[in-house]
Amino acid sequence: MTIHYYRKGQKVRFTNEFKVAGVLTDPTTVTCKVMNPSGDITTYVYGTDAALVKDSTGIYHVDVVCNLKKEWNVRFEGTGTCVAVDELTVGVASVFP
Numbered sequence: 001m002t003i004h005y006y007r008k009g010q011k012v013r014f015t016n017e018f019k020v021a022g023v024l025t026d027p028t029t030v031t032c033k034v035m036n037p038s039g040d041i042t043t044y045v046y047g048t049d050a051a052l053v054k055d056s057t058g059i060y061h062v063d064v065v066c067n068l069k070k071e072w073n074v075r076f077e078g079t080g081t082c083v084a085v086d087e088l089t090v091g092v093a094s095v096f097p
Contacts, residue, residue: 003071003090003091004090005090005092005093006066006091006092006093007093007094008092008093008094008096009067009094011064011065011066012063012064012065012066012072012090013061013062014034014063014064014088015055015059015060015061016032016060016076017058017059018030018059018060018076018078018082018084019058019082019084020081024058024059025057025058025082026057026081027078027079027081027082028078028082029045029046029078029079029080030045030046030060030076030078031043031044031046031052031077031078031079032052032074032075032076032077033074033075034062034064034072034073034074035072035073036066036068036072037069037070037071037072037092044062046060051063058082060076066092068092069092069093070092071091071092072089072090072092073087073089075087
């Protein structure tokens with residue numbers, strides 16, 4: 001797995017595609033969980049939280065300002081019409097405190 005690195009304080013767009021048999025499909029429920037390096041988890045639910053955005057059928061994103069150094073973990077979950085889970089990790093670095 002390749003970890004992409006960003007600078008502390010940078011806004012990072014996390015995007016996920018949900019597919020059924022290779023076709024982009026909207027899950028019944030879309031959830032995105034973001035865990036910062038301190039272990040704090042923020043949960044976004046599409047249709048409830050404006051931060052979780054639907055770009056088009058089956059494609060969703062959330063923008064996060066990564067204000068702590070080290071690894072950030074993101075988990076997208078789909079239920080219902082498209083049951084899927086995808087996780088990714090990014091690194092955040094800075095020579096400044």
